[in-house]
Amino acid sequence: MKIVSLFSLLLLAPGLVAALQQPNTAATQVATKNQPSAIKSFTKGMTHKKGYFDFYYQQDSGKLYLLVDKLAQPFIFQSSLPRGIGSNDIGLDRGQLGDTRLVQFEQFGNKLMLKQLNTYYRATSSNSAERQSVDEAFASSVLAGLPVVAQEGSSLLVDYTDFLLSDIHQVSKTLESQKQGSYAVDPNRSGVYLERSKAFVQNTELEAMVTYAGGAAGEWVKQVTPSPNAITVHLHHSLIALPEDGYQSRAFHPYSGYWKVEYMDYGTSFDSPITQRLLPRHRLEKKQPGAAISEAVEPIVYYLDPGVPEPVRSALKEGALWWNSAYEKIGYKNAFQVKDLPADADPMDVRYNVIQWVHRASRGWSYGAGVTDPRTGEILKGHVTLGSLRVRQDFLIATGLTAPYQGDNINTEKEKAMALARIRQLSAHEVGHTLGLIHNFAGSANGRSTVMDYPHPQIDLRNGKLSLDNAYREGLGEWDLYAIAYGYGDYSAEQLTQLVSKAKQQNLQYMADEDARPEGGVSAIGHLWDNGADPVAELNRLAEVRKTALAQFGLNNITTGQPLSAIQEALVPIYLLQRYQVEAVSKLIGGAYYEYELKGDYDSPKGFRWVSKDTQQQALQALLATLTPDYLALPEQLEVLIPPKAYGDSDGRESFQGRYGLAFDPLSAAEAAANQTLGLLLNPQRLNRLSGQQQLGDLLDKVIEATIRQKPLSAKAGLLQQRVSHVAFYQLMQALTAKELAPEARATVQQRLVNLASWLKKQDNDGHQLQHTLWQNFTESGVWTPVFVPKALPPGSPI
Secondary structure: OOOOOOOOOOOOOOOOOHHHHHOOOOOOOOOOOOOOOOHHHHOOOOOOOOOOEEEEEEEEEEEEEEEEOOOOOOOOEEEEEEEEEOOOOOOOOOOOOOOEEEEEEEOOOEEEEEEOOOOEEEEOOOOHHHHHHHHOOOOEEEEEEEEEEEOOOEEEEEHHHHOOOOOOOHHHHHHHHHOOEEEEOOOOHHHOOOOEEEOOOOEEEEEEEEEEEEEEHHHHHHOOOOOOOEEEEEEEEEEEOOOOOOOOOOOOOOOOOOEEOOOOOOOOOOOOOOOEEEEEEEEEEEEOOOOOEEEEOEEEEEEOOOOOOOOOOHHHHHHHHHHHHHHHHHOOOEEEEEEOOOOOOOOOOOOOOEEEEOOOOOOOOOEEEEEEEEOOOOOEEEEEEEOOHHHHHHHHHHHHHHHHOOOOOEEEEEHHHHHHHHHHHHHHHEEEEEHOOOOOOOHHHOOOOOOOOOOOOOOEEEOOOOOOOOOOOOOOHHHHHHHHHHHHOOHHHHHHHHHHHHHHOOOOOOHHHHHOOOOOOOOOOOOOOOOOOOHHHHHHHHHHHHHHHOOOOHHHHHOOOOOHHHHHHHHHHHHOHHHHHHHHOOOOOOOEEEEOOOOOOOOOOOOOOOHHHHHHHHHHHHHHHHHOHHHHOOOHHHOOOOOOOOOOOOOOOOOOOOOOOOOOOOOHHHHHHHHHHHHHHHHHHHHHHHHOOHHHHHHHHHHHHHHHHOOOOHHHHHHHHHHHHHHHHHHHHHOOOOOOHHHHHHHHHHHHHHHHHHHOOOOOOHHHHHHHHHHHHHHHHOOOOOOOOOOOOOOOOOO
């Protein structure tokens, strides 16, 4: 998941609470000097669609007119991108939802303004003047001014065409920010897409084909468009009636496992928090309130993209249906269902929760998004986007581990089973986001207790052979059952408090995104793509798995008829099998144990405690072991199998980036792996924490001794050793010159480098002499200008 994946949720934008509470009546009509023509006369001969907002389409002019009979009445406006660009890097995918806005139409002379209300700042007060004071204090936003072309009583007909063709999804801004060119909407190559423009009782759906014209196209645009100077996509508008009364909002709890819907309530008493938070969740009620088991008044139904091929289709459905077991646990029968999307249904229609299978030019994130009522947190539509290339990556990893392409009777059923197991888990994960759930990156340290973690395949080594049988857990975990119970169970506030206490007593661990990220996260239990309760033990175990896989790696990892050069792409995820466990282990160094704890959760607060010095030392030794020539070297028989790319093929983003020209460069592959470990170890924030614990000097000494000051080896091992030494020097200098480095930590790093420079000066090794020269240049100029920048790893996430 690029996260993002990630459940897109609008934080409650500011709102006119008075307007939110107005009854469903038309506002007083403002007379205009020049009375427009009658609507019936104006729309004669046009295609007419009746619904929440009627609309008319004039074939000759290509214009779309909207009939507005509800003035100053809030409704939800949702923009989306039904047809995307197809580049994971650009990030404008098919089916992507835009912002969810609370809006209303207001008349000003001969124009109707579509105004977005400010719902983040509000006053939930019975005092209308108090509500108005908040409304007047914070700005609203007019999204469009629509010309009135005809009028009958309190109904106004407006020309909606220009707004429908406008860049509401900010495609141009996205392209520019990604350095992919300068583009603007070309009205002459854009038009209303009537096939997907429909009106229903509670929602009106409008769509247009929009062409962006421009130049200076970037490489990603060139990769996916037939003509880079014209990018044609589809834009969609959903105009949605506010849901019926009766939905019960639920207060957010940091241990609930949910996203938050937040607003500032100026109507609260001054001794209460002004910031209020709610859980996002679907409306779910029992047909028989109070019954132990009951069907839902309206079950939560997800619809599957008909374009998904088998056997992936069945895997997606099975994984999504895991959630029904959680609803059964809280007394609902068949409350969660998965069906095929009807042939005539539009996946952007707000009435359908959908699971879409989305193609891109390169593999990328899957994510769960949604349309959420910004006033209450009620989820009106869940929209899952699953990248179609994900299953291929897992299959590549599986075949890379097992080398199945040997002999005449090739059988890859176990490898396919692993890839489909991952797809079931991925489907459940992204659907979970659209049910309101956020990531829980402590699940792997807690017995794989949740599908809301990022799972690395669990590869077992049995009698010298690798087994994929336990790669992924089947079904929901204990955390998932708890989270659904907290968000959807029919519980009182007191019962919810008891539910939290019980979950904590069961030691269900939880860490959300920012605590788990390797760059700045400090949690010792929250990690991405890792396995095991003990990260160090798992890294050591994984080293044996990796060693076994590399020892057998070769011709049997590619199919007959593939170029030998394809071995390199199959090799990448196996050579780098440790990359995520390295991240997890690095977070123990300068890491801490804590939880999302509220006052009163425990008799004695658990609070915050650093990882013990002994554990940090074990983690450091495990990481330094990944920098040795023995660890980084490829088997010699493998190196001679990888020629330059066959004609018609070329190195791509999934290949190692080397320094040998067209030839495969194993030294640079090792360089990239070492750079990951050293970059994590010498992260400035980590160094600051270690300085505060008075452990920084020890870490720096051990890193320098294990890399730069190693006893020289000969032959290939010596070359690997030298390359790692250069990477270590580069990362030490990067740390020293980082703006984030605290002065105390900087002083320690600088002193170690001064000492190192004295040692380097006495060495006759060319590499050490180069490092000494670079240090001298830095001390004389005060500017660090590296002449060697380590190669980056090929993409890893998502798997």
